[in-house]
Amino acid sequence: MEKIPAIETQPLILDGGNSIRPQKRIFIGLLVATCLILAPLLALLWYVPFVGFTNIHPYLPLILGIVFGAFVILVFSGVFLLILTIMLGRDLFISKRLRGIIVKIVFPLLIGVGRLFGVSKAQVQRSFIEINNQLVLAQKIKTTPDKILLLMPHCLQFHDCPVRITGRVENCKRCGKCHIKGLLEISEKYQVGLAVATGGTIARRIIVERRPKVIIAVACERDLTSGLKDSYPLPVYGILNHRPHGPCYDTEVDLKRVEQAVQVFLPTPESAKPSSEASP
Structure with a gap:
């Protein structure tokens, strides 16, 4: 039995797998x-x-x-x-x-x-x-980048941004006023999917369309727990967002933690090639 890959996290995660936070x-x-x-x-x-x-x-x-x-x-x-x-x-x-x-x-x-x-x-x-x-x-899940989906809440987008990204996150102008820019950079760096949802219904539709093997989801406590239940048995790694301005308004996410989660689910570099079953 292999050790679970370590992820550097907030003070909520196991410390080296030996203690309980x-x-x-x-x-x-x-x-x-x-x-x-x-x-x-x-x-x-x-x-x-x-x-x-x-x-x-x-x-x-x-x-x-x-x-x-x-x-x-x-x-x-x-x-x-x-x-x-x-x-x-x-x-x-x-x-x-x-x-x-x-x-x-x-x-x-x-x-x-x-x-x-x-x-x-x-x-x-x-x-x-x-x-x-x-x-x-x-579960020691390892899969190709095209089967990993970063599923983000719409509240991460800057509140006064005129660009619509829920249908196509690539529309982002990357002005740097919110963390969507950083998430796009992670998506492009590792060739993993990225989608922004405005609610549970849209999130479920995205999952059906993309058919990922693992999801890295960001949301508040309520939405994450609801999403975990709705998505089961699909494995979902949940990351809580930060709400410096209150709920559902210019929220933030730990980009380093998102990137580390992506790395954990990727195979070795030489085998990290898109599968032939990838959805268009």
């Missing part, structure tokens, strides 16, 4: 709390009808206890494997399946559990994004 601790902490809440609840569900079940059949309480116990063991095992994947920074051959469970089941559940412990929805969303990224990296 605060955002991931939130997600894992809520997972453990959920398990600790779930176990006694299942025990109670088993105990309350205990007397009634014995009247039906003397072995029925035992059977129900075994079923509930197996479920609890399964949940705890999943949490353990998830933590192990994050701590080791290695592919345990189940990272893709774990990601599916987290996206479809665990994340919505943790939003509610987070409220019980005073953890805001935004904090859970940020933690979910970091966990998702770790599991995507654990």
Whole structure:
């Protein structure tokens, strides 16, 4: 098993694969709390009808206890494997399946559990994004540049820019007033796709048209978590935007981090040639 390629990130990402930063601790902490809440609840569900079940059949309480116990063991095992994947920074051959469970089941559940412990929805969303990224990296995806898509939000464009770039980002005049210029330079340098979306519907249409094998997406917490769920099982590496002027207005992105993410998913230089299956 190979080590996950390192990406230099904000203080939300694993530090060399050996420690867990605060955002991931939130997600894992809520997972453990959920398990600790779930176990006694299942025990109670088993105990309350205990007397009634014995009247039906003397072995029925035992059977129900075994079923509930197996479920609890399964949940705890999943949490353990998830933590192990994050701590080791290695592919345990189940990272893709774990990601599916987290996206479809665990994340919505943790939003509610987070409220019980005073953890805001935004904090859970940020933690979910970091966990998702770790599991995507654990898959050790390598693909040709034409199968990598940089999917950006429209709010990155300078608010007073008269140029329309949602349909064709190459229309950008590269005046340098926003980060679209830098993203174009990354796109051209590595020959990867770049698209700007105004919302989830447009983003989904772009994905269908481009048919990428991996997406590097930039957005706020709400849009990123929504996009991760909508795009599953397609691997999406999420990067939070910066909002120095407030949400949806002249937002920014860490260009260095975007470039590093692109490098992680590219093959070795000698094999980085466009595939014959590339869409026009």
